[in-house]
Amino acid sequence: DTGVSQDPRHKITKRGQNVTFRCDPISEHNRLYWYRQTLGQGPEFLTYFQNEAQLEKSRLLSDRFSAERPKGSFSTLEIQRTEQGDSAMYLCASSYQREPRNTIYFGEGSWLTVV
Amino acid sequence: GNSVTQMEGPVTLSEEAFLTINCTYTATGYPSLFWYVQYPGEGLQLLLKATKADDKGSNKGFEATYRKETTSFHLEKGSVQVSDSAVYFCALGAGGTSYGKLTFGQGTILTVHP
Numbered sequence: 660d661t662g663v664s665q666d667p668r669h670k671i672t673k674r675g676q677n678v679t680f681r682c683d684p685i686s687e688h689n690r691l692y693w694y695r696q697t698l699g700q701g702p703e704f705l706t707y708f709q710n711e712a713q714l715e716k717s718r719l720l721s722d723r724f725s726a727e728r729p730k731g732s733f734s735t736l737e738i739q740r741t742e743q744g745d746s747a748m749y750l751c752a753s754s755y756q757r758e759p760r761n762t763i764y765f766g767e768g769s770w771l772t773v774v
Numbered sequence: 775g776n777s778v779t780q781m782e783g784p785v786t787l788s789e790e791a792f793l794t795i796n797c798t799y800t801a802t803g804y805p806s807l808f809w810y811v812q813y814p815g816e817g818l819q820l821l822l823k824a825t826k827a828d829d830k831g832s833n834k835g836f837e838a839t840y841r842k843e844t845t846s847f848h849l850e851k852g853s854v855q856v857s858d859s860a861v862y863f864c865a866l867g868a869g870g871t872s873y874g875k876l877t878f879g880q881g882t883i884l885t886v887h888p
Binding site: 703762766767 | 810816817818819820823875876878879881
């Protein structure tokens with residue numbers, strides 16, 4: 660299967676700890692996106708990359724959040740000094756620039772629980 | 775800014791019933807419209823899409839037509855199955871510099887009983 664892959668699928672951490680999520684996009688997709696989804700809500704856009712460049716960041720992405728895509732392939736999303744309000748599912752998605760507009764494919768998500 | 779409003783759920787139907795989930799949007803320019811489905815504990819799967827006015831997206835018996843005059847993209851299926859039970863999200867994709875940045879509705883939970 661060559662879909663979007665995320666790791667870990669579930670993470671429980673204590674408040675104040677740092678966590679990192681990894682996303683491997685579909686091969687040859689040059690665009691990669693991070694979204695956050697809280698219980699009972701639709702996903703909310705956080706940030707996106709085209710190749711290794713981070714082109715847009717949402718106001719939701721506070722200073723404690725940092726995303727990287729160093730070689731234009733996989734990406735990491737790090738949350739420092741986690742808070743209980745960070746508990747959510749973090750979704751990664753990817754797309755290819757030449758595909759029909761805005762057709763993006765999501766991974767299965769990484770659940771974060773901050774206790 | 776852009777926004778998407780979905781009919782509130784949950785929606786509970788018997789197998790083989792007709793399904794409609796309403797979705798309306800507010801956007802500038804010419805957005806693309808999507809329906810995504812999310813099964814319990816999983817990520818989002820693209821169900822169907824439409825990229826311009828009057829386009830009809832269809833997949834797995836589901837259909838939705840991009841209606842610019844009513845700013846709507848309602849999801850329909852003629853005969854639902856138990857396996858269709860999931861959360862359905864309507865989403866809008868803006869163009870230009872916001873390419874790929876989707877705005878989602880709040881989701882509609884569908885439960886289909888045998």
